[in-house]
Amino acid sequence: MEGAGEGSSGRSCKLEKKTIEKNRRIKMKSLCVKLVSLIPDHHFKQLKELSQQDQLEQATSYIKSLSERVEELRRRKTQGVMMSSADPTTSNKTSTGIMGGSKLPILEIRELGSNLEVVLISGLCKNFMLHQVISILEQEGAEVVNANLSNIDGLIIHTIHAQVKVSRIGVDGSRIRARIQELIS
Numbered sequence: 001m002e003g004a005g006e007g008s009s010g011r012s013c014k015l016e017k018k019t020i021e022k023n024r025r026i027k028m029k030s031l032c033v034k035l036v037s038l039i040p041d042h043h044f045k046q047l048k049e050l051s052q053q054d055q056l057e058q059a060t061s062y063i064k065s066l067s068e069r070v071e072e073l074r075r076r077k078t079q080g081v082m083m084s085s086a087d088p089t090t091s092n093k094t095s096t097g098i099m100g101g102s103k104l105p106i107l108e109i110r111e112l113g114s115n116l117e118v119v120l121i122s123g124l125c126k127n128f129m130l131h132q133v134i135s136i137l138e139q140e141g142a143e144v145v146n147a148n149l150s151n152i153d154g155l156i157i158h159t160i161h162a163q164v165k166v167s168r169i170g171v172d173g174s175r176i177r178a179r180i181q182e183l184i185s
Helices: 002-037 052-086 130-139 173-184
Strands: 106-112 115-123 142-152 155-164
Touching: 002 052, 106 173, 115 130, 115 173, 130 142, 130 155, 130 173
Parallel strands: none
Antiparallel strands: 106 115, 115 155, 142 155
8 A cells, every 4th residue: 555655646746847847848938938029120020930049049149239239338428428528628518518519408319110219418507307208208109118317517418218119000209309309498
């Protein structure tokens, strides 16, 4: 009788291990699908037709390219800060200097596939509420992913990254530009 009891517990242990392994594989597959869904369509056209290993390699490549871009932007930012502090012409902080004589505020909007980048540069004397800009983006169908604020020699630089909520509908960049321009003017 004891032998029969040991055999059934051995089988249940094997079944448990199989179930645990099956659940692990299902979870890993789900995580891989989620990772691939985060890669913008414009970056890889045929991503859905690739094997799972190829998809992971493409995702790794995309993440590395993003990391390199971040490092390049940091380097350019540091270089710009150093140049502005070394250049005596940047002492006029209200509407010239780093921006080469451009009138403030400056609005730049870049549409990058389903992503949107809004850069808004203003001086200390021009006040507006960042939440108003974020509200405009959200009203126009974009979800704000992150927002950064930098103060460099009296220039306030807002950088907002957003993602289109419904990619098949998209957003109207010119409408967003007009609404934000109206807000900051």
